[in-house]
Amino acid sequence: MNLFKSPLQELKSGIDKVQAELNDIQSVLKIVPQRCQELLSELPEETKCSKLKEHLQNIIKTCNEVIKNITDIKPSDPLAFPELQKHFLSAYEAASPAYICQKYGNKPGDNYHFATLYDRARRMPLYSAYKMDRSGTPKRKGGIINYEPQLVHWDAPESKQKSIRDINTFIKDHNGVNKCPERHPDVRIAYKLRWSQATDDDFTSFDRGHLNPAGHHAEGDGSEATMTFTNVAPQSKIMNNGPWNDYETKLRIKYGGDFKSDKDMVRLEITQTQIQNCHNLYVVTGVVPGNTWQFGRVNVPSYYWSAHCCTRMDQNNEVPVLSGGALCPNRDDGEVEEFDSVDKLEVKLKTLIEKELHLKLNNPIHIFDKCVPQLTRSKSLPSIPSDSVVPLKPKRPKEYK
Structure with a gap:
C-alpha cells in the first residue's frame, strides 16, 4: 500500500538523521573517558594529586552515563520490525x-x-x-x-x-x-x-x-x-x-x-x-x-x-x-x-x-x-x-x- 509506505519511509529518514547525530556524539564522548583513564595511569600516587584524580573519575563516570542514556533513547527503525508495522504505525496510513x-x-x-x-x-x-x-x-x-x-x-x-x-x-x-x-x-x-x-x-x-x-x-x-x-x-x-x-x-x-x-x-x-x-x-x-x-x-x-x-x-x-x-x-x-x-x-x-x-x-x-x-x-x-x-x-x- 503506497500510502502506508510513504509515511514509514518519511519517518525512517528522520530517524536515520537523529541516529547519525547521536552516533557522532557518542563517538566523541567515548574518546573522553579513554583520555581521562590514560591521564589517571600517568599520575603519581601522591596525595596532592587526589583531587585531580577524583575529577577525572567523575568525568569518566558522567561520560559513560551519557553514552548509556543516548543508547537508551535512540529511536528504533520501524521498518526493522515487520511484525509491528501494521499496529505500530497504522495511525499513519492516512488513506483518504x-x-x-x-x-x-x-x-x-x-x-x-x-x-x-x-x-x-x-x-x-x-x-x-x-x-x-x-x-x-x-x-x-x-x-x-x-x-x-x-x-x-x-x-x-x-x-x-x-x-x-x-x-x-x-x-x-x-x-x-x-x-x-x-x-x-x-x-x-x-x-x-x-x-x-x-x-x-x-x-x-x-x-x-x-x-x-x-x-x-x-x-x-x-x-x-x-x-x-x-x-x-x-x-x-x-x-x-x-x-x-x-x-x-x-x-x-x-x-x-x-x-x-x-x-x-x-x-x-x-x-x-x-x-x-x-x-x-x-x-x-x-x-x-x-x-x-x-x-x-x-x-x-x-x-x-x-x-x-x-x-x-x-x-x-x-x-x-x-x-x-x-x-x-x-x-x-x-x-x-x-x-x-x-x-x-x-x-x-x-x-x-x-x-x-x-x-x-x-x-x-x-x-x-x-x-x-x-x-x-x-x-x-x-x-x-x-x-x-x-x-x-x-x-x-x-x-x-
Whole structure:
C-alpha cells in the first residue's frame, strides 16, 4: 500500500538523521573517558594529586552515563520490525477519504446514526448524509466532544465515537497491547490524535460548523451523535450563526411541519399537499475545500452546501416527491443561494469545485441517484466523483506532545 509506505519511509529518514547525530556524539564522548583513564595511569600516587584524580573519575563516570542514556533513547527503525508495522504505525496510513458510519450510544441495535465522508489529508468532513427526524422535538445538548477511533487506527475493532478521555485510553491501550514504545514521538497519545483528525485547538478563529446539525434530530442519541469532530469543519462565525443557521431552521420547519400559522407555509413556499406527500427527508450537507488552512493542519472550506430529497412511501417503495438545496460562501458576508432542484445545485457545485481546486472534472456530480436516497449500509453512499477532490498527503503536526 503506497500510502502506508510513504509515511514509514518519511519517518525512517528522520530517524536515520537523529541516529547519525547521536552516533557522532557518542563517538566523541567515548574518546573522553579513554583520555581521562590514560591521564589517571600517568599520575603519581601522591596525595596532592587526589583531587585531580577524583575529577577525572567523575568525568569518566558522567561520560559513560551519557553514552548509556543516548543508547537508551535512540529511536528504533520501524521498518526493522515487520511484525509491528501494521499496529505500530497504522495511525499513519492516512488513506483518504475515509468512509465513517457514525456510531453512538448503547441502545439495542447497531446505533448507527448517519454517514460521513472524511478527508484525512484536509482533516475535515467532505459531507455528512442523514435522515432528518421530522417528528421528534429537536434539542441540542452539549458541545463538540467526540473523536473517531478508526481514524486513529484503521484496524480498531471499536468504531463508536469516543470522548477525549476515552480516546486517550483507547490509544494508550492500543500502544500497550501492540508493545509500541511511547518514547517514540509518533506513538504518543496527543500526536496520534492530532495526526488523525481535527481537535478542539484547531477552531480558535472559526466556529465548529456542523454538516449534520443537531437541530435536525430529536433530543437523545440522534442529536448527540452529531457532536463529533468528524462532523464539523471551520466555518465563519457570522455565516454559521446567521444565514446558514436560518436555512437549517427553515428546512426543519418546512419539512418537519412545525408551522405556527398559514403565513409560515406561504413564506416557505410549500403547500399542504407537499407536506402530506413527504414521508421521509434525506439530507446531504457538505463543503467545497478551500485554499486556506487553519494552523497549516485543517483546511478551511470555501463553501458550504446542502442537498435534500423528499420521498413518500408507495407500498414498499420510496418515490421521490421533490428536491432542493442551498449553497453559501464560507465568509462573514456570505449569503445563502437556494435551489428548487438538486440537479441545479449539482451543476453549480461542479463549476465551483473546478474553479476552487483548479481541476477539470471528467464526471458529473450526483448527490442522489434520481433523488432516491442511498444512505443504508447495504447500498453505496451518495457519490461525489473521485476526481472532485485533489489527493493530498496529511501534514504532520509541527509539535510533538
